[in-house]
Amino acid sequence: MSLNNLKINKSHIQExxxxxxxxxxxxxxLEExxxxxxxxxxxxENFRKSEDLFAIRQFLKEVPEIKNLVFNENIQRVIKEIFGEKYFVVKSIYFDKPETSNWYVAYHQDLTISVDKKLDLPDFGPWTTKKNQFAVQPPLDILENIYTIRIHLDxxxxxxxxxxxxxxxxxxGIYRPETIDWTIETEEICNVEKGGIMIMKPLTLHxxxxxxxxxxxxxxxxxxSDRELPEVLQWSERMN
Structure with missing residues (x-):
């Protein structure tokens, strides 16, 4: 698939x-x-270092000079044509899985969003707080609306x-990994070339x-996302 026909990519994501x-x-x-x-x-302190993984949370905030490099013309086109005019950034992380890494990740869905404070709101929860960063599981329709771009540097x-x-x-909907029925479901490996992207919906088991x-x-x-959160809750990393 290529940039020539993003409609095909869009329908592939939907299906x-x-x-x-x-x-x-x-x-x-890529060199830049x-x-x-x-x-x-x-x-x-937003940087996590171990033998198996180096990660930077709130990546675009922590490393602002990367922003113009990441949002090149191609990425901007993808956001506009596949997601829609009103989408903005709500979360960013950089992962570096080194050559000798034993890091593996079991099947899961991405069920939380990053927000600026903790509030009692109907249908929001459970909550987690790490280093003054708040994450919460929002109502399903908010999760269904998010798109994730994974830019591959290798x-x-x-x-x-x-x-x-x-x-x-x-x-x-919410799909518990331990209930995956492999007689019905299939598994696909998403190979991505250096300089390519994978786009996924956070509810896709991965x-x-x-x-x-x-x-x-x-x-x-x-x-x-293109959604505003209810009441006074804000996306913690909101960025146009």
């Missing part, structure tokens, strides 16, 4: 919950992004932790395996 579009970033653009990433001050396949997904699972080929995998994960 299956995900799509892959390669060659979104040129070699030069890499340059910024190599010069980050990694001592901040070639990614089943040997270095490409995402596995259960096609069409995004349309089944997971990833350990790295076995000694190749790193770096991903910029950005979530988008």
């Amino acid at each position: 299956y919950g995900f799509t892959v579009i390669n060659t979104m970033f040129s070699q030069t653009e 992004i890499n340059h910024v990433l190599q010069h980050i001050d990694t001592s901040k 070639d990614t396949d089943e040997n270095n932790g490409a995402l596995k997904v259960v096609p069409k699972s995004h349309a089944k 997971g990833s395996n350990r790295t076995t080929n000694g190749k790193k995998r770096r991903v910029i994960h950005i979530e988008f």
Whole structure:
């Protein structure tokens, strides 16, 4: 699939919950992004470091100079044509899964959103608070409306932790992973080339395996919505 016909990608997301579009970033653009990433001050508290994973939460806020590089013309076109005119950023994370990483992720849905405060609201909960950051499970219709773009800075396949997904699972509401019936469901590995993206709905069941080929995998994960939250609750990372 390519940028030539985003309608195909859009319908693939609607039906299956995900799509892959390669060659979104040129070699030069990737080098510029890499340059910024190599010069980050990694001592901040929003940065998580272990042997298996390096992650930056609120990535676009923490590393503002990356923003213009990430939102190139191709990405802007995808947001406009696949998501819609009114979508804005609501969450961003950078993941670096090193070459020797044993990090794997069991099947799950992304069920929480990041917000600016904790409030008693009907249909919002459970809540979690980490380092003054608030996450909550919102009503289903808010989750169904979100799109996630995963920008791949390295070639990614089943040997270095490409995402596995259960096609069409995004349309089944809250789907507990332990109840997956593999006689009905299928699994698909989403290989993505360096400079490509995967788009998915957060309710699509997804997971990833350990790295076995000694190749790193770096991903910029950005979530988008066009919804305002109720009352005085705000998206904590809202960015147009």
